[in-house]
Amino acid sequence: MAGDARGRRLIAPEGRETRPTLDRIRESMFNALASLDAIEGARVLDLFAGSGALGIEALSRGADHVTFVDSDRNARRAIETNLISTGYTDRAEVIASTADAYLARAGAAAQPHSLVLLDPPYGFDDDAWTTVLDVLHGRRGIELIVIESSREVAVPRRWDAVRQKWYGGTLVSIFTPADSPPSETPASETAASETAASQTPTSQTLMELS
Numbered sequence: 001m002a003g004d005a006r007g008r009r010l011i012a013p014e015g016r017e018t019r020p021t022l023d024r025i026r027e028s029m030f031n032a033l034a035s036l037d038a039i040e041g042a043r044v045l046d047l048f049a050g051s052g053a054l055g056i057e058a059l060s061r062g063a064d065h066v067t068f069v070d071s072d073r074n075a076r077r078a079i080e081t082n083l084i085s086t087g088y089t090d091r092a093e094v095i096a097s098t099a100d101a102y103l104a105r106a107g108a109a110a111q112p113h114s115l116v117l118l119d120p121p122y123g124f125d126d127d128a129w130t131t132v133l134d135v136l137h138g139r140r141g142i143e144l145i146v147i148e149s150s151r152e153v154a155v156p157r158r159w160d161a162v163r164q165k166w167y168g169g170t171l172v173s174i175f176t177p178a179d180s181p182p183s184e185t186p187a188s189e190t191a192a193s194e195t196a197a198s199q200t201p202t203s204q205t206l207m208e209l210s
Contacts, residue, residue: 010082012051013074025167029146030057032163032174038115038144039063045113047099047132048120052079055117059088066091067113071098103135112141119148126154133159137177147173 033039040062046055047069055066066088068079076094083089095102099120116136120128136142137158144162147153149171155161159175 010051010053010056010085011078013072013078022167022170025148025170025172026053026057028165028167029054029148029172030061032172033115033144033146034061036144036162036174042115043067043111043113043141045069045116047102047116047118049079049094050075050119050121052082052094054119055079055092056082056086056088058115058117059091060086063115064091065093067111068092068094069097069099069102070094071096071101099132103132103139112139114141114143116142116145117148118145122150124149129153130156142177145175147171147175149173 030039039058042058042063044055044058044063044066046052046058046066049055049068049070052068052075055063055068059066068076070076070079073096076096079094080089083092083094097105118132133145133156136145137156145159147155150169152171153173155173155175158178160178162174162176164171164173
């Protein structure tokens with residue numbers, strides 16, 4: 001772990017329902033997020049929190065607040081223990097809920113999160129991914145989401161990929177909402193931009209995680 005809690009050891013929940021993130025993957029993930037200025041001062045949602053390692057890493061690197069969501073009692077106990085050992089209890093909230101139930105209950109009026117971390121347990125299928133990503137797209141304030149998975153995920157087109165990289169059998173992907181506020185660029189400038197765009201190759205290369 002990097003940041004204020006560097007060197008602290010976190011406990012993992014008992015059982016096999018959670019999938020812990022390897023230290024080297026977590027470090028690379030957060031180095032990439034730091035390069036995008038996505039951590040300092042952020043309000044973070046760790047939606048499948050497990051041990052809470054991802055959310056606690058965010059707190060250690062300067063996030064203002066993290067909401068940890070997990071339906072498993074052992075996972076929540078581990079999160080609470082880890083928050084106490086790292087001293088971050090005053091900047092965190094631990095919620096007993098499934099991801100779907102939390103998103104449905106919180107609604108669009110909930111406190112906005114700028115960064116969402118998504119590392120669901122094994123067996124999370126494409127329908128489940130689509131449901132969660134569609135709901136998140138409708139939430140205000142989200143700037144980036146991070147998906148950790150063991151396979152390619154069918155992400156709805158309303159999300160744009162920022163960075164993607166495989167670490168052995170783990171794929172880490174960073175996405176941002178595709179739609180942005182309408183531009184107020186004058187028509188003359190818009191026409192010039194469209195002309196320049198027509199002369200530029202349309203292929204896009206994703207920046208890899210460090």
